[in-house]
Amino acid sequence: MEKAKVYFTDFRASLNQNLLQKLEKLVVKAGIEQLDFQNKFAAIKIHFGEPGNLAYLRPNYAKVIVDLVKRNGGRPFLTDCNTLYVGRRKNALDHLDAAYENGYNPFATGCHVIIADGLKGTDEALVPVPDGKYVKEAxxxxxxxxxxxxxxxxxxxxxxxxxxxxxxxxxxxxxxSRAGKMEMHSSGKPFVDQELCVGCGSCQKNCAHSAITITDRKASIDHNKCVGCGRCIGACPMDAVKSPDDEANDILNKKIVEYSAAILREKPSFHISLICDVSPFCDCHAENDVPIIPDVGMLASFDPVALDMACADLCNQQPAMAGSVIDGKPVHDHFDATHPTTNWRVTIDYAEEMGLGTRNYELIRI
Structure with a gap:
C-alpha cells in the first residue's frame, strides 16, 4: 500500500507567524480545502474537556478550523456526545454549560455547539457495520x-x-451515544444500583422490551428480556442504571474501531491532532496531571490510521517529562509505561485490517 501523507508542524512561533496561523497553514497544505464544503453541514468532533481539567484544547484552535470551513462555503458546528459516566457532560444541558465554561461558545469559536446525541444521550442513528466482529450496528x-x-x-x-x-x-x-458507549465498554447488559434507585419508573417507561419491573420502589432488569439498548441509562434521573464496564481493553479498542468505521465509511472526513499537554489520562477527568512528555506539534491527514501512528511515534521519540508519572522509569514506550495493562497497537492494527487506513506514512514537515 502506498504511504499515507501526514503533515506536521512544531509549536515554534515567531514575530511573523503565531500558532493559529501555523495550524491554518498546516491543514491547508494537508488538503482540507479539497473537500467540497459549499452549503454543506460540517461536524467538527472535539472534546470540550471536563470542567476542572485544564489540558483540553483551547477553543482558539477550533476557531481556525471553523473560519476555514466558512470561507469555503461550509456550515460548521462543534460537536460531541454525552458521557456514559456521571459528570458535567452526561446530558446536553450540563454538557453545553461545561463547553461554554471551557470557552467553547459561539462568541469564541464562531459557530454553534451541538450535542450530537440529544438531551439525554438517546438521540442516535443506527449505522450498520457489516464486517464488524463485535458490533453489527453502531x-x-x-x-x-x-x-x-x-x-x-x-x-x-x-x-x-x-x-x-x-x-x-x-x-x-x-x-x-450513551447506549453506544455502554456497548463498547461492556460485554453484558445494564444493571440497577439499588441504593440509588428511587423507583420513579422512568427506566421502565423507556424500555421497549418489558425487561424492567418496579418492586418495593426499586427497579430491576430482567437480562433474559433486555436487549442491551441502554436507553434506560439515559432515562434515569438518579444515574442508578449503570453499565457493567467489564469489557477487556483489547476488545474495547476493536469496538472503538468498528464504531469509527460506521462514520468514516459514510462521510468525507479530515483529521487533525495536536500533541500538547500530553496528560496521562483522558480529558474526561476533572483534573489533569503533569504531562508525560514535552509538547511536540500539530499534525493533519486524510488517513486516521497513519495520523495516530505518526503521533505515537513522535511521542515516543520524546524524553519523559521531569516530575511526571513516568519520570525515572525505564521507558521504551511512553504509553505502555503509563498504562501497562493496555495495548494501543490493537487499535492501529485492527483499523488497518478493516481498511480504514495504513500504518505506513510519510511525515511532511511544514
Whole structure:
C-alpha cells in the first residue's frame, strides 16, 4: 500500500507567524480545502474537556478550523456526545454549560455547539457495520450522521483504557451515544444500583422490551428480556442504571474501531491532532496531571490510521517529562509505561485490517 501523507508542524512561533496561523497553514497544505464544503453541514468532533481539567484544547484552535470551513462555503458546528459516566457532560444541558465554561461558545469559536446525541444521550442513528466482529450496528449521535462532512480535532494524550486517546478514540467512543458507549465498554447488559434507585419508573417507561419491573420502589432488569439498548441509562434521573464496564481493553479498542468505521465509511472526513499537554489520562477527568512528555506539534491527514501512528511515534521519540508519572522509569514506550495493562497497537492494527487506513506514512514537515 502506498504511504499515507501526514503533515506536521512544531509549536515554534515567531514575530511573523503565531500558532493559529501555523495550524491554518498546516491543514491547508494537508488538503482540507479539497473537500467540497459549499452549503454543506460540517461536524467538527472535539472534546470540550471536563470542567476542572485544564489540558483540553483551547477553543482558539477550533476557531481556525471553523473560519476555514466558512470561507469555503461550509456550515460548521462543534460537536460531541454525552458521557456514559456521571459528570458535567452526561446530558446536553450540563454538557453545553461545561463547553461554554471551557470557552467553547459561539462568541469564541464562531459557530454553534451541538450535542450530537440529544438531551439525554438517546438521540442516535443506527449505522450498520457489516464486517464488524463485535458490533453489527453502531449507535451514533444523530447530529453527526446528519452532517455532510466529518472533521476531527483531537487532543492527543494518554488514556487508561486505550493506551492513548487519539483520532480513533475521538471518533469511535466520542461519537457513540450513551447506549453506544455502554456497548463498547461492556460485554453484558445494564444493571440497577439499588441504593440509588428511587423507583420513579422512568427506566421502565423507556424500555421497549418489558425487561424492567418496579418492586418495593426499586427497579430491576430482567437480562433474559433486555436487549442491551441502554436507553434506560439515559432515562434515569438518579444515574442508578449503570453499565457493567467489564469489557477487556483489547476488545474495547476493536469496538472503538468498528464504531469509527460506521462514520468514516459514510462521510468525507479530515483529521487533525495536536500533541500538547500530553496528560496521562483522558480529558474526561476533572483534573489533569503533569504531562508525560514535552509538547511536540500539530499534525493533519486524510488517513486516521497513519495520523495516530505518526503521533505515537513522535511521542515516543520524546524524553519523559521531569516530575511526571513516568519520570525515572525505564521507558521504551511512553504509553505502555503509563498504562501497562493496555495495548494501543490493537487499535492501529485492527483499523488497518478493516481498511480504514495504513500504518505506513510519510511525515511532511511544514
Amino acid at each position: 449507535k451514533i449521535g444523530r447530529a453527526i450522521m446528519d452532517a455532510d462532512i466529518f472533521i476531527t480535532l483531537t487532543h492527543f494524550k494518554g488514556h487508561e483504557a486505550t493506551g492513548f486517546g487519539g483520532t480513533f478514540k475521538n471518533i469511535g467512543m466520542g461519537c457513540g
